[in-house]
Amino acid sequence: MNFETNTVKLPKIGEIKAVFHRKFEGELKTATVSRTCKGHYYISILVEDGKELPEKQKFSESTTIGIDVGIKDFAVLSTGEKIENPEYLKTTESGGRAWGLALNRGKNEPRSHSVFI
Template sequence: MPQHCHVDFEKGVLNLPKLKGVKAVFSHQFDGKVKTVTMSKTATGKYYASILVETNQTKVTASTIEVDKTIGIDLGLNHLLIQSDGQKIENPRYLRQSQKRLAIQQKIFARKRKESKNYQRQKLNVARIHEKVRLQRLDLNHKRTHHLICENQATTYAVEDLAIKNMVKNSKLAKSISDVAWGQFLTLLEYKAQWYGKNVLKIGRCVPSSKTCCCCSIKMEKLPLSVRLFECPSCNLVEDRDVNARINIRNFALADALGLSAV
């Protein structure tokens, strides 16, 4: 919508050009001039307003990249991510948790006569399950990125530039990849890092972070996903493959950014 939109936080209303006094729940309060308001409606009938605001706040300058304040983040399917201290955040698999209930509701939906009231009612039931899963993912990713950015002394975060669109072409992994919402996690991490003057470094999609030894840089020819331990034939390192990948992501990112050795 164009300009001439106004918000009243005290009364909890949103005033639009042709619609005044719309009751709203605001995620947070803000100062500044409202430029545009974009309205959207979900499949469950909920309305959302995305408000673009012009403020006088100065942009936070990104901090200097420091080796000892840089952490690597490895995103996975078994674990959502591995943090700088090696702690693994379990993947809750929200879609899988709701799969049985969703299948039952979809089966009921398939039997309904199109355009009937029962058809529309059951369509809404299915949409609500999908919405719950989506909001669960979003809530978790907000919490994890907030913890990394605001409750961590690191100033730089190294991640992989994942080719998610190509990865979901794998029919065996597509559902699991969609369920972890890597793209959403990275988007939240990047804009929050920008807010707080921190850096996000990305390594190339073809960098073999999982197959490379983090100690001696020897590259393994093959390392199937079923193999969870990285065993180096050269230096005899034995390490969890995800921990090994996290260290490599950090080292490769710093090498690209500062011209340091990747080992």
């Protein structure tokens, strides 16, 4: 990799032009070349910079809770508390499908025959 000439040297291909979004220092470990469906190529680079990893955050089990998100109940906490689904969500869901179908019918029919709720 050469930041001055904006090139990357790849085995079996040679040097190619590249756009670097940031400079980095350290030992190059791996480089993965990937191609998108539109034909664009990207290089993902793994670098060992020699810095130490940060310490893991400590947590207290007495103040930590678990949350289970579901369909019947919006959320159930590990303390046993249940949070119900919001009522306005249930009422808007019931009319949403009919409204969508009416709009869809209106696209395929003449304007005089369109049905809008």
